[in-house]
Amino acid sequence: MKQQIQFPDGQTVLNLGQGTWRLGEDTSKHNQEITALRSGIDRGLTLIDTAEMYGEGQSEKLVGEAISTYNREDLFLVSKVYPHHAGKSDIFDACDRTLERLGIETLDLYLLHWRGRVPLQETVDCFEELKRQGKIKNWGVSNFDLEDMQELLALEGGENCQTNQVLYHLASRGTEVVLQDYLKEKGIPMMAYCPVIGQEPDLKERVYNDSTVKKIADAHEISIIQLLLAFVMQQDNVIAIPKASSEEHVQLNADVLDVTLPEEELNQLDAAFPVPDHRVPLSIQ
Numbered sequence: 001m002k003q004q005i006q007f008p009d010g011q012t013v014l015n016l017g018q019g020t021w022r023l024g025e026d027t028s029k030h031n032q033e034i035t036a037l038r039s040g041i042d043r044g045l046t047l048i049d050t051a052e053m054y055g056e057g058q059s060e061k062l063v064g065e066a067i068s069t070y071n072r073e074d075l076f077l078v079s080k081v082y083p084h085h086a087g088k089s090d091i092f093d094a095c096d097r098t099l100e101r102l103g104i105e106t107l108d109l110y111l112l113h114w115r116g117r118v119p120l121q122e123t124v125d126c127f128e129e130l131k132r133q134g135k136i137k138n139w140g141v142s143n144f145d146l147e148d149m150q151e152l153l154a155l156e157g158g159e160n161c162q163t164n165q166v167l168y169h170l171a172s173r174g175t176e177v178v179l180q181d182y183l184k185e186k187g188i189p190m191m192a193y194c195p196v197i198g199q200e201p202d203l204k205e206r207v208y209n210d211s212t213v214k215k216i217a218d219a220h221e222i223s224i225i226q227l228l229l230a231f232v233m234q235q236d237n238v239i240a241i242p243k244a245s246s247e248e249h250v251q252l253n254a255d256v257l258d259v260t261l262p263e264e265e266l267n268q269l270d271a272a273f274p275v276p277d278h279r280v281p282l283s284i285q
C-alpha cells in the first residue's frame with residue numbers, strides 16, 4: 001500500500017525504499033545491480049539506504065554510480081556511520097568519505113548504525129555540527145530499543161532524531177509491543193530493515209510453509225515475498241527498505257505499492273504470526 005511518510009523535520013518519503021546490504025561486493029554482478037537500483041528509482045523508490053559498513057564502502061560506491069545520472073534533489077539518500085566512528089575524532093572524516101563515495105555534497109539522513117561506546121551526547125553534537133556544515137540534512141539512529149530512544153530524546157538536540165531503523169517483519173513483531181507506539185507518539189517514523197526476512201533462512205522457511213500466508217498470497221496473485229512486504233508497508237509510520245539485486249525483484253517489490261490487504265486478512269496474519277504478549281529484546285542483524 002502506497003503511503004507518504006513524514007519525518008519530524010517535514011520531509012516526506014514513500015513507504016518503500018531500497019536497501020543495499022551486500023550490493024557492490026561482487027563485481028560480476030555490477031551491471032545487474034546498477035540496473036536494479038535505477039529501475040527502482042524509475043518506479044519511485046528514491047530512498048536508498050546504505051552504510052559505510054556495507055562492503056567497507058563498496059555499496060556506497062555502487063549507489064554513487066547508480067545515482068550519477070539522476071537529479072540529486074529527486075533522491076533521498078541515507079547512510080550510516082559505524083559506532084566506532086561516531087565520535088568527534090572520526091565522524092567528520094567518515095562522513096566525508098561517505099559523501100565522496102556517493103559523489104554527493106549532502107546526505108538526506110545520516111544514521112548511527114548501532115549504539116557503541118561513544119557517549120550519545122557526543123554523537124548528537126557531531127550530527128548537529130554536520131548539519132551546520134551542510135554535510136547532512138538530518139540524522140537518525142538504528143537498532144535502538146525503547147530505553148535507548150528515551151535516553152536519546154532526553155539529550156540536548158536529541159529531539160532532532162528523524163528515524164530509528166530496526167528489524168521488523170511479519171515473523172518478528174517485537175517492536176509492536178512498545179517501541180512502535182513510542183515512535184508514533186513522538187512523530188518519528190520507523191524504517192523496517194529485513195522486511196522480507198532476508199537474514200533468517202529458518203524463519204523464512206516457516207513463513208513459506210504457513211497455510212495462511214500461502215492462501216492470502218494466492219488470493220492476491222502475489223508471491224510470498226510480496227505478501228511479506230505488503231504486510232510491512234501497510235503499517236502506520238513505517239518505511240520498508242527491502243534489498244533486491246535484480247531488476248525483476250525490484251519491479252516485483254514496486255508492484256506491492258498497489259497491494260492493499262483488507263482488515264480480515266490482516267487479522268488472519270495476526271493470528272498466524274502474533275505480536276508477542278510481552279516485551280522481547282530488539283532483534284538485530
Ligand SMILES: NC(=O)c1ccc[n+]([C@@H]2O[C@H](COP(=O)([O-])OP(=O)(O)OC[C@H]3O[C@@H](n4cnc5c(N)ncnc54)[C@H](OP(=O)(O)O)[C@@H]3O)[C@@H](O)[C@H]2O)c1
Pocket residue numbers: 018019020021022049050113142143165166192193194195196197198199223225226241242243244245246248249250252253285
Ligand atoms: N540498520 C541495520 O542494522 C540493518 C541491518 C540489516 C539490513 N539493513 C538494511 O535493510 C536492507 C534490507 O534488509 P536485508 O537486505 O538484510 O533483507 P531483506 O530485504 O529482508 O531480504 C533481502 C533478500 O530478499 C531477496 N528479495 C528481495 N526482493 C525479492 C523478491 N521480490 N523476490 C524474491 N526475492 C527477493 C533478495 O534477493 P536478491 O538480492 O537476489 O534480489 C535478498 O536475498 C539492507 O539491504 C540494508 O540496507 C539494515
